Amino acid sequence: MKASYLGAMGYAQRRTFPPTWPTPPAYNDPALSVQSYQHGIEECEFAEEMGFQWISFSEHHYSGRIATGAPSVMAAAVAERCRKARIALLGHLLPLNNPVRAAEELALLDNLTNGRLIMGFLRGTPNEDQTYNVNPAEGRGRMLEGMDLILRALTEPQPFAWEGRYYQFRTVAVWPRPVQQPLPPAIVATRSDDAVRYAAAHRLGLGVSFLPVADTAAITNKYFQWCQDAGWTPQPDQIVFRGSIYLAETDQKAWDWFHRQADRARAPGMALRNSVAQVIQAQRTGQTIDYAHVFAGSAAGDIVGGAPDLTFVGGPDSITQQIKAYHDHCGAGVIDLFFQQPSLNHRDIMAEINLFGREVLPRLQEF
Template sequence: MRAALFSPSPYVAPTGRRGWPVPVDDYSDEAARDSMELSLEQFQLADECGFDWVTLAEHHFAPFSLTPNPMVMAGAVAQRVKRAKVALLGMNIPTINPVRTAEEFAMVDTLTNGRVIAGMLRGTSNEYVTYNTNPSESRERFAEALKLIVKCWTEPQPFGWLGRYFEFRSVSIWPRPVQKPHPPVYMSGSSPESAEWAGRNRIKLGFAVTTLPLARASSQIYRAAANDAGWDPCPDDVIYRVGIQVAETDAEAMENASRFGTRRQPAPAVGEGGQSPQARDVGYATSNMRVDDAVAQAGYYGRDRENQRARVRMGGDLRDRIENAQILCGSPDSILHQAQRLRDELGAGILDLVFAGDRDHSLRSIELFGTKVLPRLHEI
């Protein structure tokens, strides 16, 4: 198995603001710089400790993520991270210019000499409010945008594009991706429809803010669709993003989980429930459900809305959350046991880890994981 470190660059200063979008009248330039620098420091340490990937994401208008354009952050990451792959998990491609996205991925792939991973997402429901995009079109927009991005990467001659949602008279991107035919592409497997589409179209899959039973169901759909399409996903084709508390003993890790909670975990997006403890911690609240409901009425969720919303109800007993793989928590031996279960039950080969806690605690945890867990994880 491989390990990735994820940070959405959450705002480090406390804010009492609730709802979405979050007002900025108590915003601090210094706190924002400190937030981004801490993420860069975490990424650099992870690279030095042997992590295989570092990962970024796109979100808007809230302090839990200061990377509305993760491509910009990836340029800074490329100057600090010299070995690990740089994964953008991901870009909300139905709401942005797909040609520009293809160009930026190619730039980062060039800057990193072929180490970029391309995560393509439909985006969460608030992203459709952010950029005034019709959520009922999200799946069709996603499919067209992805097809166009791949053509931008692979077509050697200038071409035009006249689609249902995107139109370009002439396209010929420079620079080109270093990786051939193009960087690895992942998408979210959070819904049955997405998992089935990914399997049918030979796309790699990622899970985030979910539970083991729900991920298991989507994984089965994904693999069945892949087999029908004539291919068999391998462990490197499946990512599982999850928060982690690792310590020398189980008792210490449990204590740290109670103390630090999920403060530096990414909050689940409002389109996926938005009512978990970590969402409340970083400025999401009940008003987001109005956004969620409006977008759902436009057809964003598909056929399994309640399961998708249920997957982010992260409260309850810590031991239950460990059992449901909503958090990895324990000693190095316990973390390895929990990782093995994800490999066995989901076929997941990449853990995308979020280290909760303040600066000193998160950096100590990254180093402990790198020295006492990662060498053995690589053997699974």
């Protein structure tokens, strides 16, 4: 099993953010921001040095918690410092992005890394739809069409036009071509049947995030079945699970830390107003919305949501077993880990990476 380090590039003072999303830019001190990115890059370098095979990036907006709104820019910077690891862009939020631009960024990254790119496509969390004014009801359709268009743009050898449902382009001719032919490895990060089916039908990998083992297995089992129906078997590297982690020298130390975090309740900078969350969910699922009712219940500024609970907590033995469960029950061949918990500083993260590299990573490679 391979390990991937999520280069979240969190802002150093992210623990001070207000609970709600988006985090006002006023919280960003430019000098501290520069330092935060430098620390984040150092963490990626150190993760590679300690044996992480992938360094991943994920598109998230308007918050310093995962501060990579332009993940291709971040990936390019890190790729110049990390010269061996695969650079996994997991990934572009397709409903938000111009798919042709995304294809150009991916092709350029594959060139800059001399074929080390792994590309990922995902829809994004409910708040992300608000970033570029995307109707939540259109997110799924935009993602499915966006994937088709990107794959076409990266493989079609002649200029072409595209007449889609959401995208219309009359001249597409992506330059450069990817180094990896016909395509860099691609992961569809999803929990939804239609996107899982898409991944299976197009022989793409699957990514699942932040779910318990049983729920993840329910998704990957469907994926394996649909891959079989499509006449192929995915390789271990094509099943990626992303989870958040806190690793300490012992279980006791890890759980003591965890319980101290419980006092802080939800992670800052992630929550949505209840009214907004309700409407997004309703639009995403095609429900009729009673705006009068929604707004009447939210005048006090209720908040819901927030970061998911930690997926992996414990000492090296426990963490190894927890990760192994995703390998054994879900078929995951790559574990993509989010280390930057809000209360941790750069020194804490480096120590965790060190411990993970020494005590956990060698054991992951045994299965």
